[in-house]
Amino acid sequence: MTIPRQNISQVLSYILPYIESHTKSEPPPGETKRPFILALTGLQGSGKSTWTSALVQALNEKHKLRTINLSLDDLYLDHEDLVQLRNDNASNKLLKTRGQPGTHDTALAVSFFDSLTNTTEDTLIPVFDKSKFNGEGARAPRQTWTRIPAGEVMDVVVLEGWCVGFQSLEEQTIQKKWEDAQKNVTKSEYPIVTLGDHKLEHLVQANDSLRHYCDSFMGPRHLDFLVHLDTNDLTNVYQWRIQQEHALREIKNEGMTDEQVVDFVRGYMPAYELYLDHLRDGFFGLDPTVEKGQLRVVLDRERRVVDTVLYK
C-alpha cells in the first residue's frame, strides 16, 4: 500500500515552513541545535507506518533533508521486563501485553534523543522484534540497529506512535470520565465506550506512565509539529483492522478472526476515550506565540483523506 503522492505533498506543504523556520533558528545559548521533531500519531491501523515511510522518503529525496524515523513500537521494554511487568501487575488488563503507556522504555527514548545532539556519540535507532517469543516480542540485538555516526547531524526525526500526542490528565478527570462511561454503556458490535472494562486505579497507573513519557520525550516541549491521522467515526478503527486481517488471510491464510480483532482494538479504546478530545482541541495549546503546528488529517472508512485542518 502506498499513500497517494498528492496526499504526502499536501501534508508536507503545511510542515515545510515550520522546518524552514527551525533551520533558521538559533539554539538556546550553550546548547547544540536539535533536529526538527516531527511527530505522527494516529488510531490503530490508520496507516502510521505507511505514512511515516512516505514522509521520510519525500523529505530525504525530494526535499534533501536528512531524515530518520523512530517508532514508539521500537521502544518497548525488553521481553523479560515485559514479563516482569505483567507478573507484578497480574490483575491489570492494560499490562497483559505490550502497547499501553508503562510498557515502553523511557530511558531508551531519552538516550536516543540525547544522542542526536551529542557530537561525540553515534546515534543508534532501536529496533524491537515483534516476532520473538511467539509474538510477545523482544528487543533486537544492538548490532542490528541502524547507526548514525557521531557528528552526522539529522535535519528531521519523525517520531511515530499511537499514543504520541496524548497528554496525561488530572486524576479527578479520569475518575469523572470513568464514572460517566459506566452510565453510558450501550451494547454495540464495535464498542467505543469501554473505560468500565478497567479498574480506575489501572487507568490512573497508565496515566502516570503517560505523564512520565510526556515529561521525558513526548510532551509539547519536545516536539515541533504533530500530524494526527484521525477519523470522524471511531468505529472505523475496528473496520480498518478487520480489513487488514481479511487481507492477511487471503495472502497467508492466517490472521485474527473478527471477534479477536474486536477484543484487540477494544484494548486501545480506553486511551482514545481519555485522551483524544484534548488532542483534537490542540496538542500545543492555542498560544499564538508558540511556533509549533498541528495538522489533523481526517480519514474515511477506506482511509482516504477527506479533510485536513491546520491548528496554528
Ligand SMILES: Nc1ncnc2c1ncn2[C@@H]1O[C@H](COP(=O)(O)OP(=O)(O)OP(=O)(O)O)[C@@H](O)[C@H]1O
Ligand atoms: N491509505 C490507506 N488505504 C488503504 N490501506 C492502507 C492505507 N494506509 C495503510 N494501509 C494498510 O493498512 C494496514 C495498516 O497500516 P500501517 O501498518 O501503516 O498502520 P499503523 O497505524 O502503523 O498500524 P498499527 O496501529 O497496527 O501499528 C497495512 O496493511 C497498510 O498496507
